[in-house]
Amino acid sequence: MVLATPAHSGLGDSLSYWSPELLQEGALVRVPLGTRELLGIVWRVRLQPPDGLVAGSLRPVLEAFAALPPLSANWRALLEFAARYYQRALGEVALAALPPQLRELDASALQRRLKKLEGVAFAGAGEGEAPSWAAPMPDLSPEQAAVLAALEQGTQPVLLFGATGSGKTEVYLRAAQTLLQRDPQAQALVLVPEINLTPQLEARFCERFGAHTVASLHSGLTPAQRLRHWLAAHSGQARIVLGTRMAIFASLPRLRLIVVDEEHDPSYKSQDGARYSARDLAVYRAQLESRTARCQVILGSATPALESWHAAEQGRYQRLHMPGRIAGAVLPRLRLLDLNQQPKQCLIAPPLLAALAERAARGEQSLVLLNRRGYAPVLACHACGWKSDCPHCSAHAVFHKIDRSLRCHHCGHASRVPRACPECGNLDIAPVGRGTEQVEEHLGELLAEARRPDGGPVRVARLDADSTRAKGSLHQRLSQMHEGEVDVLVGTQMVAKGHDFRRITLVAGLNVDSGLFSSDYRAPERLFALLLQAAGRAGRDAAFVAAQQAAVELWVQTWYPQHPLFAALARHDYPAFAAQQLRERASAQMPPFSFQALLRAEARSQATAQAWLQAAHAAAQAAGLPGLAQLTLYPPLPLTVQRVAGVERAQMLLESPSRPALQAFLNAWQPLLHALRRQPAGRGLLRWAIDVDPVSL
Known part of the structure; x- marks a missing residue:
């Protein structure tokens, strides 16, 4: 029996219990542990007690969840590998993979939940809606068709290296559709790096397959929703499961396809509890499932992780390439703004400001990327040197001007902005550095005289973790962008991932130089991916760009325009960048060479x-x-x-x-x-x- 035993308790990964009836391996049960009752998983069944024990000395199983099919052998093997490889207790990993509400139910309560599950539409469609296979489908590009043909024949993990806007999502949709047409009982798992990417992907899958077949698993769900969707996946009612990294542990008894979208994203690596990589476990899970029936794994990205690229170079992954954008859309042209030639202390260089105003005047949209939220990273007193440090962390409390607060982005501590320096009483304390709040405010002031095609003022908005904290605010802000109500969107890295904005023709990157000379050897890889992914938000609608006769551009403000990273970025040449980085890693014996x-x-x-x-x-x-x-x-x-x-x-x-x-x-x-x-x-x-x-x- 596998339980979530207390940490450092000295108890092993599994405990022995006695049951008067024969239980199946993988069955869920409730058992006593001390004075408590816990949810457990039957991991091994023995007809005789372990050596040194007699049946009468074992505590009994209190009840079995007979209405729930047992967890499969492949699922248990995945959890055993994850616990062993990532050095965690098996009970901790296995029980954390189950929905929290399941641990609180008894057998009768679970039976009622399963009965309610019948006829539920998971992703928001009407009650009782049948799966739709008649949704209109776009024509495939030659590159998409070639990739799908290769997927039909492939037996290795696939690294889908596709340019931003090349139609990777349509490939995922067609691969899932082909699978379900071939085997209506099969299941597919699609992983995305962040919760905010789930709704738009969910909408596309529901449109294609119907809401009854699609379920989602991520931390943004309520406990009841998470249980309901997990049960749908476990029972086979949900044919397609979308989710963040936690969904890699979903119980999918007929799993035949795994997609990891934006596979390079570090969000796939957990930083708490069992520090697992969902991307790596996806590859391992596909191998496990393929022992009984073919299960394909697709890792998709315009900027693959160097570990994945190296695996493809070695022949362990099959690399498929889609270099062109849909409908002939062009990739942005890089324009470097040398800050050495710009006015000192300028936040937005004059040429960039003029370009933003010109785009807004023509009805085009722009995206300004600054990967630092808040108004300023720190408040400081220049008289005595005081800084707004967090009292609980060795970090500064970030100044948020909107609510006049100082907030630590590590522990969450918040306080009001002092009227004067707490140490010397100086009234002249000032923000140091810049965040997205300040850029939004500054652009609003600088573009106050600029006008939209209808004569109205240019509208500047912000998209970051602070502006999307309220329920529904993310959907509202994205809708404003899609409907053309925002001319300039300021955001952190969350705006660079997966969003299909149709009217953006200019993307600007601010304060990017910190990634060029960081002590973290992965910093250049992350900077290149961030800039290339952000650039991919521009020029996605070829018809709009042609009608506007717009120049699709990526502007980058930098003090080091001659850095070799920018040369590869200008050519959108990820293979050249990856080769250079891998040479450096090999010479230093850094991962993936160690x-x-x-x-x-x-x-x-x-x-x-x-x-x-x-x-x-x-x-x-x-x-x-x-x-x-x-x-x-x-x-x-x-x-x-x-x-x-x-x-x-x-x-x-x-x-x-x-x-x-x-x-x-x-x-x-x-x-x-x-x-x-x-x-x-x-x-x-x-x-x-x-x-x-x-x-x-």
């Missing part, structure tokens, strides 16, 4: 956290653990933001040229770490965790 893990520790003091990591290092050396000879263990260091919510954080990096050696070491190290946690060296330690294949150091 494999990494982090041991993280949290305590009330930095000294305690680092001392425990040092003790963990020493214990590994003393024990001579397997794989140690092929490992490099670096000294413990604080995280970049070392204190969050009053908790000090430190980490130790492990690196090896061999994935098996790293895994063997981590598996042997786990018992030592648990034991060390209970020894004097662990006194004062709050938490520790292992992060395998980290995406940020």
